[in-house]
Amino acid sequence: MADTPRELYARWRLQDTLLRYPGLRIAPSTNDDLVLAGELHFRAADLNGLTFEDQYEVELRVPSDFPRRTPTARETGGRIAPTFHKLEGDLLCLGARTELRLLLVQSPTLITFVERILIPYLFGHTYFTAHKRMPFGELEHxxxxxxxxxxxxxxxxxxxxxxxxxxxxxxxxxxxxxxxxxxxxxxxxxxxxxxxxxxxxxxxxxxxxxxxxxxxxxxx
Ligand SMILES: [Zn+2]
Known part of the structure; x- marks a missing residue:
């Protein structure tokens, strides 16, 4: 029997994610995806230990077969230009498929998606805006x-x-x-x-x- 949403959400650590990032809320969805939207506030450090604090308006879509399929994310506050790392449909280009897949296979939670994938991307943008280069190097397209x-x-x-x-x-x-x-x-x-x-x-x-x-x- 398929898992109920409650069971899925517990496994994905949805509650923990919402507690840790109180700017995010569950938003209405027109299909099976779980949609989280709102302000994502974070603090992150570059290689020299210099800390950056920032927040972005985002919308995350988590497919019901997560982690088999990777969530997608958009930045909805208009700060990230289309010329920055983006895919079609204004989706953020969060990294190489295999890289994302490996992270989520080893730790299949929304906390991992937000903290190991989405925040590093947003931090990359914050850092790039300030320094005109990426904090940890970058992948080609x-x-x-x-x-x-x-x-x-x-x-x-x-x-x-x-x-x-x-x-x-x-x-x-x-x-x-x-x-x-x-x-x-x-x-x-x-x-x-x-x-x-x-x-x-x-x-x-x-x-x-x-x-x-x-x-x-x-x-x-
Ligand atoms: Zn060899």
Whole structure:
């Protein structure tokens, strides 16, 4: 039997989220999504420990199959220009899909979404406005950004090797282990970066990497 909204919300830690961010309220929704809207107030620090405090008007949509699907967010106060990191439909571009997915698989709560994904994005905008650069570096758009993220995730030295890591993660473990390790060591994956690949394959599933691989190859 499907979970009742009450059970879902308890698991998502909705109540905690609303208590911690009292500017957010549950807003009317025209479908199954849970909509949270209002002022999101936060304090965040840059790499030098310098603290910033700010607040944005936001609207979050949480799909009923969260965390399988990632929530989306919009900034509704008109502060964030369309030229800043945004997707179609004025949605905020919160990061590489796999990065968001990994965070939410490991901690599937709304607190995690707000504090590890949304606030870092908003902080990035606040910081960028003040300093004309992003606080922790930034990803490129499209494929470049995805490959850049995969390179750091797998510890690959370049984007070609990053794509090969995605490919071996999309294969069954026993086939993947016989392939040459994408890091270029000359050893087989099974005798090189297999732990890292197996760990990520277990967390996200082979089909996730297959989907990412196809989507990257389609756009190349
Ligand atoms: Zn290796």
């Amino acid at each position: 499209g494929n470049e950004g995805l490959l850049q993220h995969f390179a750091s995730l797998f510890g690959a030295s370049d984007r070609v090797s990053a794509l090969e890591f995605v490919r071996v993660a999309s294969l069954r473990r026993r086939f993947a282990n016989k392939r040459a390790c994408p890091c270029g060591s000359g050893r087989r994956l099974g005798r090189c970066h297999n732990r890292k690949v197996n760990h990520l394959r277990e967390l996200l599933g082979r089909s996730w990497f297959l989907k990412e691989l196809r989507s990257i190859e389609r756009e190349q």
